[in-house]
Amino acid sequence: MKLSATEKKEFIHYITELLQNEQIHKMKKYIQHGNTTTYTHCLVIAYYSYWLSLRIPLHFDTKSLTRGAMLHDFYLYDWHMPNQAHKLHGFYHAGIALHNAKKHYDINPTEADIISSHMWPLTLTRCPRTRESVIVCLMDKICSLAETFHISMLPKDYTFIEGKLLPNDYA
Template identity: 50%
Template sequence: MTENNTFHQTIKEIETNSRVYLMHNYIQHGSITTYDHCLSVASMSYWLNRKFHLHSDEKQLIRGAFLHDYFLYDWHHYEGNLHGFSHPHTALINAREDFMLTRKEENIIRSHMWPLTFWHYPQSREAVIVCLADKIVSTKETLFKRKKIA
């Protein structure tokens, strides 16, 4: 597969799942949906891997990155435990229900909030890349993609 095909084909495979479309219904940061956020994190992870020649497993990297926030609820109205601490576990449960995951993909999802969730730390190159990409994308979305007030 060519480099562009790898990314797009992997995302297309994930999108065939019937619950992925639900991510379009929830706002993640500013005015960005959870779907768009996850797509941006997957894209940033892929770019970091290519740009810095990190030689990660691209398919697992993309899958873990895209599913890292597969929690499927509006976190702005979440009444359970603190969302930042608990959503990686919820995302992992949902991803396990809908996809066959590798251990590496599970660790990517579970550890993407490290160091906030210090007991679940990145255990692979791919998990470190996604953790970093999520911080970069989240910061950009939070600071620069706010809804405009009419």
């Protein structure tokens, strides 16, 4: 599942602005599932969500989908560490990620819905309201399961994309 050269260029364009803020790079310090960092997890979800949205014969706001996917786990803490503040991480981290996204970026309602609903159906009251949110929610489940069992979900062109996205001062 590779992006064409044109698709890759558009994907990189969509998330470049997010990566200008050093806060998003803090996700590299935290493990998400297995041995995958939260940053890599979000980048992979954004990649596959974007890829899938281009291959389904429906109209998607691919920019909002990609940005929302990149920010869906922007909670900035290690949920594996015993701490009362994030004891029920699965239920509450989407709200924390949404708070952080609003604090550091101008996000639109579609991006907010993607972030706040990506844990559905665990969070029954926050079901996806947009088709973009459904795609990200689905890709998050697939990739999270693979990461938990140490199955690599990195796209074949991941190093190319990461190289384009990581200026030397963030590497």
